[in-house]
Amino acid sequence: MARRPIDATQWTAFGLGGLAGAFFVGLVGLFVWQSLPVFRHEGLGYLTGTVWSFRHQRFGALPMIYGTLAVSGLALTLAAPVGLGAAIFTSEYLSPRWRLPVKGAIELLAGVPSVVYGLLGAVVLREVMVDVLAPFEPLSGDTLATAGVLLAVMILPTAVSLADDALSGVPKDLKRAARGLGLSHAQTIRAATLPIALPGIAAALVLALGRALGETIAIFLVIGRQDGQWPERLLSLAPLTGAGQTLTTKLGGAETHIAYRDPLHWAAIAGLVVILLALSVGISVLGSMLAKRGPR
Amino acid sequence: MRRRLLDGVFSGWAAACAALGLALVVGVVGLVLVRAAPAVSLELVLAPSQGAGAEGGLRYQLLGTLVLAAMALAVCTPLATALALLQTTFLPPGAARALGVALACWNGLPSVALGIFGFALFTQELGWGKSWLAGGVVLGMLITPTAAGALAARIQAIPARLIESARGLGLTRSQVAWAVQLRLGARGLVAGLLLGLARAVGETAPILFTAAVFSGATLPRGIVESPILALPYHIFVLAQDLPSPEARERLWAAALLLLGVVACFAAIALRLRLGDREEGQHAG
Amino acid sequence: MVRPAPLATLVAALLVAVPAGATPLRVVGSTTVNPLVSLAAEALRAERGLEIVVDTQGGSSGGIAALGEGRADLAMSSRPLTPEDSRRFPGVRFEPQRVALDGVAVVVAKDVWEGGVRALSREQLRGIYEGRIRNWKDLGGPDRRIVFFNKEPGRGTWEVFAHWLYGDPKTAPIASHPEVGANEEARQKVATTPGAISQLSFAWADAERVFALGLSLDDGTVVPADLTTITNGTYPLKRDLLLISNGPPAGSARELIDYLRGPRGRPIIERLGYLPLPAGKGEGSR
Numbered sequence: 001m002a003r004r005p006i007d008a009t010q011w012t013a014f015g016l017g018g019l020a021g022a023f024f025v026g027l028v029g030l031f032v033w034q035s036l037p038v039f040r041h042e043g044l045g046y047l048t049g050t051v052w053s054f055r056h057q058r059f060g061a062l063p064m065i066y067g068t069l070a071v072s073g074l075a076l077t078l079a080a081p082v083g084l085g086a087a088i089f090t091s092e093y094l095s096p097r098w099r100l101p102v103k104g105a106i107e108l109l110a111g112v113p114s115v116v117y118g119l120l121g122a123v124v125l126r127e128v129m130v131d132v133l134a135p136f137e138p139l140s141g142d143t144l145a146t147a148g149v150l151l152a153v154m155i156l157p158t159a160v161s162l163a164d165d166a167l168s169g170v171p172k173d174l175k176r177a178a179r180g181l182g183l184s185h186a187q188t189i190r191a192a193t194l195p196i197a198l199p200g201i202a203a204a205l206v207l208a209l210g211r212a213l214g215e216t217i218a219i220f221l222v223i224g225r226q227d228g229q230w231p232e233r234l235l236s237l238a239p240l241t242g243a244g245q246t247l248t249t250k251l252g253g254a255e256t257h258i259a260y261r262d263p264l265h266w267a268a269i270a271g272l273v274v275i276l277l278a279l280s281v282g283i284s285v286l287g288s289m290l291a292k293r294g295p296r
Numbered sequence: 297m298r299r300r301l302l303d304g305v306f307s308g309w310a311a312a313c314a315a316l317g318l319a320l321v322v323g324v325v326g327l328v329l330v331r332a333a334p335a336v337s338l339e340l341v342l343a344p345s346q347g348a349g350a351e352g353g354l355r356y357q358l359l360g361t362l363v364l365a366a367m368a369l370a371v372c373t374p375l376a377t378a379l380a381l382l383q384t385t386f387l388p389p390g391a392a393r394a395l396g397v398a399l400a401c402w403n404g405l406p407s408v409a410l411g412i413f414g415f416a417l418f419t420q421e422l423g424w425g426k427s428w429l430a431g432g433v434v435l436g437m438l439i440t441p442t443a444a445g446a447l448a449a450r451i452q453a454i455p456a457r458l459i460e461s462a463r464g465l466g467l468t469r470s471q472v473a474w475a476v477q478l479r480l481g482a483r484g485l486v487a488g489l490l491l492g493l494a495r496a497v498g499e500t501a502p503i504l505f506t507a508a509v510f511s512g513a514t515l516p517r518g519i520v521e522s523p524i525l526a527l528p529y530h531i532f533v534l535a536q537d538l539p540s541p542e543a544r545e546r547l548w549a550a551a552l553l554l555l556g557v558v559a560c561f562a563a564i565a566l567r568l569r570l571g572d573r574e575e576g577q578h579a580g
Numbered sequence: 581m582v583r584p585a586p587l588a589t590l591v592a593a594l595l596v597a598v599p600a601g602a603t604p605l606r607v608v609g610s611t612t613v614n615p616l617v618s619l620a621a622e623a624l625r626a627e628r629g630l631e632i633v634v635d636t637q638g639g640s641s642g643g644i645a646a647l648g649e650g651r652a653d654l655a656m657s658s659r660p661l662t663p664e665d666s667r668r669f670p671g672v673r674f675e676p677q678r679v680a681l682d683g684v685a686v687v688v689a690k691d692v693w694e695g696g697v698r699a700l701s702r703e704q705l706r707g708i709y710e711g712r713i714r715n716w717k718d719l720g721g722p723d724r725r726i727v728f729f730n731k732e733p734g735r736g737t738w739e740v741f742a743h744w745l746y747g748d749p750k751t752a753p754i755a756s757h758p759e760v761g762a763n764e765e766a767r768q769k770v771a772t773t774p775g776a777i778s779q780l781s782f783a784w785a786d787a788e789r790v791f792a793l794g795l796s797l798d799d800g801t802v803v804p805a806d807l808t809t810i811t812n813g814t815y816p817l818k819r820d821l822l823l824i825s826n827g828p829p830a831g832s833a834r835e836l837i838d839y840l841r842g843p844r845g846r847p848i849i850e851r852l853g854y855l856p857l858p859a860g861k862g863e864g865s866r
Contacts, residue, residue: 007468009474010470012374013378017378020378030413031409031413053754055733055752085310089310089313102314102318109321111494111562113497113498113499113500113528113558114499115554116328119548127772139775140773141772142769184300187299189306210404214405214406214407214408216406221535224758226756254638254732254735255734257637257642277409280406281401281404284404288396288400347622348615348622425651504637509634511621512632513633514631521604
C-alpha cells in the first residue's frame with residue numbers, strides 16, 4: 001500500500017496527542033523526581049513506616065495507604081451488592097420505558113459534586129454514624145467507616161450504570177434459549193446472564209473502586225485526619241471505627257500548602273502523590289483489561 | 297412453589313436495591329433543598345459577597361465558576377477531538393488499543409494529583425501564583441478523557457458503509473474525518489463536553505491549589521496573579537470556617553446553586569443523548 | 581457544533597478587555613486573623629477601591645510560606661515568627677505588624693463543662709496531649725473518654741498552645757490525634773462531640789456551644805479565660821495577631837494595617853471578640 005503524505009489534520013491530531021502525552025510524562029516525572037529526597041532519607045521505611053510528623057522529619061506513609069485501601073474497600077463492599085442488585089433490576093426487570101428514567105435518576109447521584117457530599121457528611125452523616133457505630137464506642141463521628149459509607153453512596157451510581165451496561169450487553173438469544181429450556185426469569189439471570197456479564201460487572205466494580213480511591217474533598221471533613229492509625233492485628237477492623245487518614249486527605253490538607261520550600265517535606269508530599277498515582281493507574285489498567293473481556 | 301419463592305426473593309432483593317438507590321438520590325438532593333430553602337433568593341445569585349462570606353450573594357463565585365468552565369472547554373475541545381480521531385481513525389489497531397487503556401487511566405486519575413501538579417508547575421515553578429488560567433487548564437485536562445471517550449464512542453457507532461463510501465470516492469483519511477466522523481460525531485462530542493463540564497464545575501481539589509481564593513477577587517485580569525472565586529471552593533472553605541450560625545443556610549444555598557449549575561450542563565447533555573437514541577432507532 | 585467558538589471568544593475577550601490594572605493585594609494565612617482582614621478589606625474596597633484578595637489555606641504557617649515564596653504580600657499570623665521561618669526563607673525580611681490581640685482558649689464540650697471540669701493545669705494538658713490521661717473522670721469530670729481534637733501543627737493556635745506546654749513547639753512530642761484545621765471546624769467538632777477538647781481562638785469560644793477552661797498555673801492559682809485576664813496578662817495563652825510583610829509595608833498593605841490599627845478598626849476588632857491593641861502602642865512593629 002502506498003504511503004500517503006500526512007496532512008495538516010493528522011499533524012494536528014498527532015501533535016495534540018503528543019502534547020497530552022508530554023503533560024502526563026511531565027506530571028509523573030515531576031512527582032517522581034521531587035519525591036527522591038524522602039526515599040533517600042527514609043529508604044523503604046517511607047512505605048512501611050507508621051509515624052508521620054513533619055516537625056520531627058519522620059515520614060511513614062503506611063497508615064495512609066492502609067486508610068486509602070480500607071476506606072475504598074469498605075465503600076466497594078457496601079456499594080457492590082446494592083449496585084449489582086439495582087443494575088439487575090433496571091436491566092432485567094424494568095420495561096424499556098422505565099429503565100432509562102430509573103437508571104438516570106440513580107445516575108444523578110454521580111453528578112453531585114464532592115464538596116456537597118462533604119458538606120452532607122460533615123453536618124448529617126457524622127451524627128448518624130455515631131449512633132450506627134455505638135456498639136463499637138467510637139470517639140466521634142469522624143471515622144474511616146464514615147468516610148467509607150459516604151464513598152459508597154458516591155460510587156453507587158458508577159457501579160449501577162456500568163453493571164447495567166454489562167448486563168444489557170448480554171445477547172438476547174442466549175436469554176431466550178434459557179427461557180426456552182424452562183428456566184424462570186430469575187434462574188435465567190443467575191445461570192445465563194450474570195456469568196456472561198461477569199467480566200463487565202467486575203470492570204464496573206473495579207472502576208468504582210478507582211473512583212473511591214481518588215476522592216479527597218468528600219471525605220476530608222469526616223475522616224478525622226489522624227495520622228498513625230494502623231491496625232495492631234492485621235485483619236482487625238477496629239481502626240475503621242476510629243479516625244484515620246488517607247493519601248488523598250493528607251494531600252488535600254494544610255501540609256501541601258506549607259511544604260514547598262522544604263525539600264524533604266515536599267518530597268514526602270510528592271511521594272504520596274506517586275503512591276496514589278501507582279494505585280490509581282493499577283486499578284484503571286485492571287478495569288480496562290476486565291472490560292475488554294466483556295460481551296461487545 | 298419453592299422455585300417461585302426463591303425467584304420472588306431474588307426479584308425482591310433487586311427491586312429493593314433499586315429502591316435504595318432512588319431513596320439515596322431523593323435523600324441527597326432533598327436534604328440540600330430543605331436546608332437551602334430559607335436562604336434562596338435572587339439576591340443570592342446576583343449580589344456580591346459581604347461580611348467575609350457571611351452575607352450577600354454569590355455573584356463572583358458564580359462568575360468565577362463559569363470562567364473556569366469556559367477555559368476548561370477551550371482546553372478540552374481540541375484535545376478531545378484529536379484523541380478521539382487518533383483512537384478511531386488515525387492510529388493502527390494496536391496503538392489505538394493502547395491509547396484506549398491510556399485514556400482509561402487518565403480518566404481515573406485523582407483530581408487532587410492534577411491539582412497539586414498545577415500548583416507545582418504553574419503556581420510555583422512558572423511563578424503564576426493563583427491564576428484562573430492555571431485552574432482552567434487543570435480542569436480541562438481533567439475532563440478531556442470524558443469528552444474524548446464520548447466522541448470516540450459516537451464515531452464508532454457510525455455505520456462502516458458510510459466511511460467506506462467516502463473513502464471509495466477518493467477522499468483522504470483526514471477529509472473523511474471532517475466530512476463524516478466529525479460531522480456525525482459532533483453531537484457526541486458536545487454531549488461529552490457538557491458532561492465533562494458538569495463534573496468540572498463541581499471540582500474543588502484542582503482549583504484549591506491553583507486558582508481559587510476565598511474573598512476579594514472579582515473578574516480575572518491578565519494571567520499571572522489573577523485569582524478568582526469559585527462556588528465549590530467557597531463551599532469547602534465555609535464548611536470549615538463558617539463565620540456565624542446564621543450563615544449556615546447561605547452555605548446550603550450555595551450548595552444548591554452549585555447543584556443547579558451542574559444540573560444545567562447535565563440536562564443539556566442528556567437531551568443531546570436522548571436525541572441520539574431516537575436517531576439511532578430510526579436509522580438502524 | 582458552534583458552541584466552542586463563542587465561549588472561546590468570551591475567554592479571549594476577558595483576557596484583553598479587562599484592563600490589567602494594579603495587581604491586587606494578596607493576603608493569606610490564619611483563620612483567626614481572617615475575619616478582621618476580610619471585613620477591613622471590604623470596607624477599603626467600598627470606600628477607596630482597593631483590591632484585596634484574602635485566602636486561608638494552610639493557616640498561619642501557610643501564610644508565612646506564601647509570603648516567603650512570593651505568593652502573598654501579607655501573611656496573616658496568629659503566632660510569632662520563629663528562627664525556623666527565617667531559616668526556611670533566607671532572602672526574606674519578615675516585618676510583623678500587630679493589629680490586635682487574642683487569647684488561645686482550651687475549649688471543651690458542654691457535657692465536660694457541666695460535668696465539673698472548669699480548669700486544667702499544664703501537667704494535665706500534657707497528659708492529655710501525650711495520651712496518658714484518657715478519661716475525664718481522672719480529671720474530676722464525668723466518666724467519658726477524652727476526645728482531643730488537635731489543631732494541625734501548622735496552625736498559629738497550635739503553636740501558642742505547644743509553646744506553653746513544652747517551651748519550644750519543636751520539642752513537642754509526636755502525638756496522634758484527630759486533627760482540625762480552621763477555628764470553626766474545631767468549634768463545630770467540639771460542640772457536637774461529647775467529651776471533646778481542643779485549642780481554639782478565644783474569640784470563638786462562645787460559652788454556649790463550647791466552653792473555655794481556666795488554666796491552673798504552676799503556683800496553683802486558677803486563671804479563668806476571659807477578656808480581663810487576657811488583657812491584663814494573667815492568662816498565659818495570649819498572642820498578637822500579626823500582619824507580616826516582606827520588607828516595610830507599602831501601598832495597599834500599609835493602608836490595610838493602618839485601617840485595622842486605627843479608630844475604624846477598633847469596632848471591627850471588638851465586634852469579632854478580639855482585643856484591640858493597648859492605647860499608645862499602635863505604632864512600631866513589635
